[in-house]
């Protein structure tokens with residue numbers, strides 16, 4: 001009896017053949033990816049490609065069971081494949097492992113079309129969106145998944161049948177007004193964000209004066225207190241001074257004095273600022289007093305508001321330090337925080353001096369950076385009468401950690417395989433030319449903390465008609481980029497070829513005018529043909545990118561020509577599909593976006609370590625509101641596609657990078 005006898009009997013010969021023949025792509029070899037790969041191999045999937053950009057870290061070993069200690073620093077995808085292969089040695093399984101970014105240009109539309117089914121096991125929005133777009137463009141079914149602590153989710157996404165990843169608007173990640181962070185914190189998280197994104201950056205990160213000024217000017221324009229903003233500008237200039245002296249013996253002590261004493265005194269001098277209801281004045285910290293135990297710790301703000309404005313002084317924290325328990329889970333005394341501040345400053349400044357060209361950045365797993373943020377946040381919290389946090393808590397909050405639980409990942413990986421079988425039932429055998437059939441219903445599956453019914457199911461929603469990802473038109477364009485000019489693209493491909501396509505509700509004499517974009521760049525429009533002579537290569541339109549074609553009136557859905565590897569046999573510099581697309585009408589333009597209530601936001605935290613859940617919004621690692629416009633490039637108009645479109649239509653179109661979430 002062979003190893004596959006039972007599986008074959010269970011699935012039936014036809015489904016089992018599909019399992020053997022369908023080419024599967026797994027994106028991510030982390031917590032879910034490792035479990036998934038192991039399951040796929042055990043079920044008998046025989047043609048798998050797995051891609052991951054990362055190498056194995058010690059912290060992965062507690063839940064990514066395809067890895068062992070000697071594998072640390074090796075590429076995840078390669079090790080995962082070589083371990084998993086042995087689980088089913090007799091079955092002729094092929095696992096093609098790739099160490100790389102799924103967003104690399106070689107992973108183009110033609111590449112993704114080579115798969116029968118794609119499974120995401122990712123941890124960030126950016127990559128999820130990218131794979132979603134590729135799958136929608138190529139019409140390849142995608143199973144999206146994620147976990148967050150005890151919660152998890154599996155969501156099949158099938159073109160024209162279910163919503164796609166981008167159909168659902170994503171909530172913006174938590175952000176805070178700049179003045180709350182810089183001048184008037186009221187919660188521990190405000191102090192942590194300040195230590196991690198502001199003070200850390202000022203002392204050890206990239207010193208970007210322009211960005212700083214720009215941020216503060218924006219805050220002022222957005223209505224924040226003008227005096228306060230001027231004050232913050234002075235403070236930023238003073239930082240440049242202390243940063244220079246950080247390496248000296250008393251450098252950290254001078255930073256302490258500036259930040260926790262001088263700057264606080266300066267803020268206190270701004271009487272108006274403290275008149276606002278609910279604001280509690282901070283207390284400047286004193287180095288000598290803390291060190292010799294004479295400094296009187298300010299009362300906690302709850303106590304201060306409940307009692308008189310004088311409040312009751314907190315004990316000096318000397319008893320706190322004697323608490324029992326794990327080292328990381330006990331609260332430090334004020335003196336310990338100060339000592340840790342000085343010590344971590346020294347460690348970090350030694351690193352900065354040793355490698356002056358490499359700006360440091362916060363990493364929850366880097367003890368020096370975590371110690372600095374811990375001490376800084378607690379010192380600031382003390383000055384403002386805010387409760388202190390333990391090292392464990394600061395790590396969790398600063399690292400935006402949602403605990404990754406191996407069992408949750410394992411359950412979700414199992415559910416992905418169950419859904420993949422449902423999808424395979426309706427797909428034709430790769431070796432047959434039949435159309436896909438209406439197979440069993442596919443379901444979104446949720447793992448939740450309900451002891452009676454831990455699994456929930458829902459029928460996937462239909463695609464949102466307005467979704468700019470799954471409702472647009474995608475066309476593979478195999479092009480010799482050194483030969484194909486933009487003029488050829490506009491005249492031969494857009495006007496002649498696409499012009500012959502069927503357009504919904506098009507009048508016979510309607511003459512469509514086109515605008516061409518690549519990502520955020522406007523390359524051509526009816527009044528702008530300066531780039532016509534340039535080749536696509538010269539315009540940096542490379543494999544994996546898309547040339548987007550929009551009609552001037554915004555009547556039709558945009559058409560994206562996805563650049564694929566040139567067909568070497570073709571005599572022409574480009575080749576197109578045999579059939580012309582049908583171009584539907586665009587949905588009505590969205591209403592102008594309301595200005596946000598909080599004019600200036602400070603991006604706070606990086607993406608969480610793990611994935612998704614039913615109710616927990618999880619942010620991307622792309623910075624809030626940043627536009628990835630290309631560098632100015634000759635005649636190319638370096639402006640965003642959205643800006644151009646919105647100018648033309650006088651409609652403000654939401655930048656998709658502003659919206660993150662996860663489902």
Ligand SMILES: Nc1ncnc2c1ncn2[C@@H]1O[C@H](COP(=O)(O)OP(=O)(O)OP(=O)(O)O)[C@@H](O)[C@H]1O
Pocket residue numbers: 027028029030031032033051052053054059060076100101102103121122123124127404609610611
């Ligand atoms: N663009 C990408 N291309 C390929 N792989 C990616 C991409 N983005 C993320 N990944 C991979 O997806 C996997 C997600 O796994 P997981 O959520 O368990 O994260 P992790 O990095 O292993 O763990 P942790 O974040 O907790 O340290 C990671 O191995 C990561 O390298």
Ligand SMILES: [Zn+2]
Pocket residue numbers: 163164165166167168463464467468469470471
């Ligand atoms: Zn969609």
